[in-house]
Amino acid sequence: MTKNCRFIISFFLLFWFAFSLKASAQVRLREIRSHSELDKTRIVVEIDTLSRYSARKTSYDTLLLSIPELKSTLSQNLWTVSDGLVQNISYSKSKIIIKLDKSAGDYHVYSLRSPARIVIDISRKTAGDETEQSSSVFLKTVVLDAGHGGKDAGAVGPTGLTEKTVTLDIAKRVKEILEKQGVNVILTRDEDAFVSLQRRVAIANSSDVELFLSIHCNAAFSSRATGFESYFLSPATDDLARAVEAVENSVIAFEPNSSNKNKEFLALLADLKYTEYRKESKMFAEMIQSKLDGTFSTPNRGVKSALFYVLRGLEAPAVLVEIGFISNPSEEKLLRSYRHRQTLAENLAESIFQFKKAFDISSGFTQ
Ligand SMILES: [Zn+2]
Numbered sequence: 001m002t003k004n005c006r007f008i009i010s011f012f013l014l015f016w017f018a019f020s021l022k023a024s025a026q027v028r029l030r031e032i033r034s035h036s037e038l039d040k041t042r043i044v045v046e047i048d049t050l051s052r053y054s055a056r057k058t059s060y061d062t063l064l065l066s067i068p069e070l071k072s073t074l075s076q077n078l079w080t081v082s083d084g085l086v087q088n089i090s091y092s093k094s095k096i097i098i099k100l101d102k103s104a105g106d107y108h109v110y111s112l113r114s115p116a117r118i119v120i121d122i123s124r125k126t127a128g129d130e131t132e133q134s135s136s137v138f139l140k141t142v143v144l145d146a147g148h149g150g151k152d153a154g155a156v157g158p159t160g161l162t163e164k165t166v167t168l169d170i171a172k173r174v175k176e177i178l179e180k181q182g183v184n185v186i187l188t189r190d191e192d193a194f195v196s197l198q199r200r201v202a203i204a205n206s207s208d209v210e211l212f213l214s215i216h217c218n219a220a221f222s223s224r225a226t227g228f229e230s231y232f233l234s235p236a237t238d239d240l241a242r243a244v245e246a247v248e249n250s251v252i253a254f255e256p257n258s259s260n261k262n263k264e265f266l267a268l269l270a271d272l273k274y275t276e277y278r279k280e281s282k283m284f285a286e287m288i289q290s291k292l293d294g295t296f297s298t299p300n301r302g303v304k305s306a307l308f309y310v311l312r313g314l315e316a317p318a319v320l321v322e323i324g325f326i327s328n329p330s331e332e333k334l335l336r337s338y339r340h341r342q343t344l345a346e347n348l349a350e351s352i353f354q355f356k357k358a359f360d361i362s363s364g365f366t367q
Helices: 003-024 129-133 163-180 197-206 239-254 258-270 272-295 329-336 338-359
Strands: 027-036 040-047 054-059 062-066 070-072 078-080 086-092 095-100 104-112 117-124 141-146 184-187 211-218 228-233 300-306 318-325
Touching: 027 078, 027 086, 040 086, 054 104, 062 117, 095 117, 141 163, 141 197, 163 184, 163 211, 163 338, 211 338, 228 239, 228 272, 239 300, 272 300, 272 318, 272 338, 318 329, 329 338
Parallel strands: 027 070, 141 184, 141 211, 211 318, 228 300
Antiparallel strands: 027 040, 040 117, 054 062, 062 095, 078 086, 086 095, 104 117, 228 318
């Protein structure tokens, strides 16, 4: 047997082994049911075999039960409860999402055998809940996405400063500030490399992302255009927002097998999950804008919405910030300055802490 052949066979065996492991590790969702009592709602997630799981609050009204190997073949993926504590329960990509009502308080998650099931008890809020909850932390992982990279330079300033350089430097600075405060930070890229938009979303979703911030620089035909703006995912609010959406999405042309990838992407877009975090994303965008507004003299262009590919399919609140116009000569000069980049990074980090504070409600991991 040649060395090459041996290599191919062992590679095949390894692949088969990994595949069979993966297949056997699957957990099938059998049923979801709920039972409402006066002071408690019990949700029962019945599965075919017990497996590791975790539950945590991802926002003030969302409780997420994550079972990594969970698959569903049920025809139903939304269960309406509307009992005053729980609005509804939905299934999406190995996750059970429980939308809570205002009166929902503490929760308790545990597993039971025969049949295998995970039980979530949600109790009615008591007077003591508020103070107790504010001490815990839910924001553990923040994903910072430095726009563009590698063959995709992004926008280029009049003297040649590239968007990809500025966004990477600022993302690294924000990361440093957050990490000093104990926040786990993941960068979608940490060097000058091309990373596809799907890959960015995949990196975020595989890391238990709790907040996603994509950093970009704006560009316009008019060299006078100036200021900063923040976007959350929703249909574009106006023509200018639509123009920015088109520019930031145009990176899709760089992706290999563009037409096939586009098809995959369209399938992803059909997933309307993004509406789930719209409220939190908008609030985060507002926090960034007011923070930058209080620090810089360049115009506050406000919070806008657009359908950015990089924000779609994310399982967390997500914002895309355009920190300034690299096409404007004086703003390009500012973006070149390390001092300005550091101030920008500090402001973005502070907005993240502010968001964390506003949504710090409760957390829990259960094995
Ligand atoms: Zn960009």
